[in-house]
Amino acid sequence: MKNEQPKAGRPGETSQWPRWEGPAESRPSGYLQGEANIFAEGPEREKQIGKGPSGYERPDDLIVQDVNERLTQEAFLDPGNMTVSVENGEVTLEGYVAHFADKTRAEEAVLEIEGVTACRNNLRIAPERH
Structure with a gap:
C-alpha cells in the first residue's frame, strides 16, 4: 500500500482504495483517511443537487x-x-x-x-x- 495513489471512482466505494472519504470510525481496514468527510453534516455539506440558478424553472x-x-x-x-x-x-x-x-x-x-x-x-x- 506504500506510495499508492487513490483510484478514480465515487468516494467511499471500494474502487477508491486506498482512500476512504467517509467518517473515520467506519473506515474499512487498509484504507487511508481521505481529504474530506462526504458524510459530514452542517450547511457546508448540504446537498445542492436539484437547485437551479435564481429564476430558473424547469421546462x-x-x-x-x-x-x-x-x-x-x-x-x-x-x-x-x-x-x-x-x-x-x-x-x-x-x-x-x-x-x-x-x-x-x-x-x-x-x-x-x-x-x-x-x-x-x-x-x-x-x-x-x-
Whole structure:
C-alpha cells in the first residue's frame, strides 16, 4: 500500500482504495483517511443537487419526461392506463389504476420530482373485470 495513489471512482466505494472519504470510525481496514468527510453534516455539506440558478424553472417537457420515467420505474405500479400532462409545473394524471394505493403511490412519486409544483390526480380505480 506504500506510495499508492487513490483510484478514480465515487468516494467511499471500494474502487477508491486506498482512500476512504467517509467518517473515520467506519473506515474499512487498509484504507487511508481521505481529504474530506462526504458524510459530514452542517450547511457546508448540504446537498445542492436539484437547485437551479435564481429564476430558473424547469421546462414542462423535461418534467413530463421525468414523470413518465418515474412512473415507469415504480415497481408496484402499472402506469399502462395513465396519461401525463404538465402545465407550468403542475402535473395532471389521467386514466385508471387497479387500486386506491396505486393512485396514492403515483401522486407521491410525481411530487418528488424537481420542478413539480402540484399534482392534479384524476386517476380512477378501474372497474373489476371478472
